[in-house]
Amino acid sequence: MAFTHTERRLHQMMFADRDYERKPILQLSGDCPVVTVQNWAERGYSVVNVQCKDRTKLLFDVVCTLTDMQYVVYHATIDTAGDGASLEFCIRHTDGTPISSEAERQRVIQCLQAAIERRASEGVRLELCTADRQGLLADVTRTFRENGLNVTRAEVSTARDMAHNVFYVTDAAGNPADTKIIEAVREKIGLGNLKVKELPLIYHQKEERDEQAVGVGGAVLLSLGSLVRRNLYNLGLIRSYS
Template sequence: MEICYQPHIDREIESLIERIHPPWVSIENDACRNCTVVKVDSANKYGILLEMVQVLTDLDLIISKSYISSDGGWFMDVFHVTDQAGKKLTDETLMRRIEQGLCTTRAKGDNSRDAEVPEADCEEQGPQAENTALEMSGMDRPGLLSEIAAVLADLGCNVTSANAWTHNEMTACIFYVEDAAKPGPIKDPTRLAQVEEQLESVVEAHHGKRERKSVRLTNFAAGRTHTERRLHQLMYADRDYESCRACDGDSSGEHKKGCDGTHVSIIRCRDRGYWMVNVTSRDRPKLLFDTVCVLTDLRYVVFHAAIRSKKSMADQEYFIRHKEDSKALFDESEKQKMILCIIAAIERRVSHGLKVDIRTENRVGLLSKVTRVFRENGLYISRVEIGTKGEEAVGTFFVNDSSGGEVNPGIAELVRQECGGTVVTDKMTPHRVSQTSPWAIVRENVEAKPRFSLGSMLWSQFERFSGNFGSH
């Protein structure tokens, strides 16, 4: 089965080259036994690869393999994708959303550090388009997220969604808030200044004013960056990559036997004028998005790439050039910085400890209540992702014991008593238990209602990069 789409082109606003060569998207289920193949051909522009990958990951698709070629003024990308259950795509509505999202990217300008999110993502996140964004970054400490959530609740701010990462003792948080008394963005400059001042006080409370920190409130009218990409940017700005350590390989740049760490090597391809970046790491969802994010934000253009996996390890190969400075990587310090930045981008999303999933009625102060339960029980929150679906709040917290001990799964019952709804815990332990999942999972559900758990997905078997793209 093959579904081909040709989007409508508004000839009044599109550039001449895009009118002559509009994007062509093919979604095919017969070409591969285990996955759906998505092919995209179109006029090229800077940042287009990140936009394509962002569309697919925002639709919760697993990219198992990818071939990329974008020399000159044209690009051809091939993505092998499945749904979260590892199945081919059969939903016609989902296929049309993929087409719409991929074709929408052509209308956007340069994908800079303040680029906006694709329209498909805005539709998914709905109410956030009318909320105020709060960004905070700085040194991490136990209880920080709980203190921030409590201040927002006291100030009458309703948190509609929140994302927070921690890495190398640094933290970056993005909250989407609205006025609890009058839903919508907080537009009063005095009110915004009050919120910002209070949060600055929380950040400075334990580390003083000399700490590297940032608290910023913005409204979406001024533009919006994709949330997870913005988290990467905030942590990069705080130089969390400086504490990363590169994995030691052998003399050929390959992994040592038995090593499953992250290894990055950069080699000069003199005949073509490219730098070849090889990345080998543990496989996981959104790995491609995170790697392409850092390359784009460092102002490198990906001309060719091949993404594949072998068992639970992922191999990524990129041929790149700097957008402005063709000699950037001749500097050894710049080369080492890129290696550490790629490692940091891969590590930021990896979380250990107890995974706590909640689903409950959405209400003002909910985030403050949940985080207070964790803080009062000596737990440290390493990662958060929570949002709203209709009248419900749905989210995930990764928590660890502040003293380094095991987290009691009974914390789920305490959270449920405080917030109601359904609370599920998964204990993620850092040892391989099978060839199909790199994590051991211990589950406790405080309600009798069963809930399906999605395991780690393996990418398809290794396949060399091929430039044979089908014609159309």
């Protein structure tokens, strides 16, 4: 029985779930990868160029995605400068033909962007620690999907028959996930197994805005209360006992 690398398996499941078609309404990060695809007619290749922020396992994610889409990489050039990365691949289909339509070209762009952003995107950080078993990853991601959660980034590992997985999730549109949905998912998977470890900055900003709104509201109510009391006192409708 062939063994598939766990992180590659995650890419395959997200690809099968067509997560690359989901367009976030709210862009949480400014480091969006730029992917272009052009045909090199003289050589019969399609040339894929990726410009993005450099990070660990970037090459792994891109090559796995191209391979799972049934492309063969014939030549590649990788360059990094500062925190940026430039990757160029000459690819063909497994039958030796280049990309043949605009729809296919756009699909390659979307899939590569999604593969890169799965590790780079923000979201609610969930940590899963439980006994490893066959089909665990598929069951967890299916539970996320059934509850309208999108996995934007994942780190999976096993040690001594224990699975230690980290998932960053948003709602299906790419916006911050509802905390009630997060808790419902935790109850299904196991409150002791799946824990919320980190909320993205946008959640904290919302809490601060809510606190400020309450503070301002309280000040306004206090001011109005003082004004009303003073007017009632002037009209002789209330008495001072000081």
